[in-house]
Amino acid sequence: MAKPIIRIRNLTVGYNFPLLDRINLEIQPGEIVAIVGISGLGKTTLLRTIAGVIPKLSGQIVGDIRARGGIGYIPQRLGLVRHASVYHNVELGARCGVKVRTDSGNLLDWSKRKSVVIRDCVAQVGLSDKIDEPIRRLSGGQQRRVATARTIAQKPQLILADEFLSELDKENADSIISLMKNYVNENQCAMLLVEHHIERAEQIADRIIDLSEFEIKSPAEA
Ligand SMILES: Nc1ncnc2c1ncn2[C@@H]1O[C@H](COP(=O)(O)OP(=O)(O)O)[C@@H](O)[C@H]1O
Numbered sequence: 001m002a003k004p005i006i007r008i009r010n011l012t013v014g015y016n017f018p019l020l021d022r023i024n025l026e027i028q029p030g031e032i033v034a035i036v037g038i039s040g041l042g043k044t045t046l047l048r049t050i051a052g053v054i055p056k057l058s059g060q061i062v063g064d065i066r067a068r069g070g071i072g073y074i075p076q077r078l079g080l081v082r083h084a085s086v087y088h089n090v091e092l093g094a095r096c097g098v099k100v101r102t103d104s105g106n107l108l109d110w111s112k113r114k115s116v117v118i119r120d121c122v123a124q125v126g127l128s129d130k131i132d133e134p135i136r137r138l139s140g141g142q143q144r145r146v147a148t149a150r151t152i153a154q155k156p157q158l159i160l161a162d163e164f165l166s167e168l169d170k171e172n173a174d175s176i177i178s179l180m181k182n183y184v185n186e187n188q189c190a191m192l193l194v195e196h197h198i199e200r201a202e203q204i205a206d207r208i209i210d211l212s213e214f215e216i217k218s219p220a221e222a
């Protein structure tokens, strides 16, 4: 079997108190894993820990994705720049990924190629006609498409997505799901997503993990 994209060993996550304990998880190239569990369990905390936004409490996260900026994180609130255009939001993702791949070219080449990549990613999510619109004028579903394009433009090895299918009607969700599946398969990268909608989790993921088995119970509950 190929080397896993990420290997999580005995990981404990939380803030000044632990929430989830001794998580073990490996994700292989080309694999999509969904995590489910009730609200307040620590799903977002786990993604933020893997993304390196907050420190882990203990355990190991092994894989060389972080060093290369290979993690594409789609936070629950998307983190888009509301007054900036679709193009400029997608460009925020493209900046690191594209530059690395075109080191041999000159700056003019690089900037032209970057523009081609951005336009292609925007086209893939079906928003070419909105490319110059500011984010604040888009619907919730369209904003999720922009966040998807921004992540694809980054060419990450691991995509972390926090409930990114919410607010999408079935048609939109289906098209984003097939886009992400193709992307992960073609690039042999991996995806870890939080999805409380179990049918959608089953539709997108190869494997579903119920995080409640790692929940830290208070002595009264245990
Ligand atoms: N920055 C923070 N500092 C302290 N506690 C937090 C912080 N963010 C979230 N929490 C708490 O951690 C728990 C898990 O939150 P979260 O990971 O967002 O859950 P989920 O995504 O599963 O709904 C909640 O009880 C929440 O109040």
Ligand SMILES: [Mg+2]
Residues within 6 Å of the ligand: 043, 044, 045, 076, 162
């Ligand atoms: Mg959450």
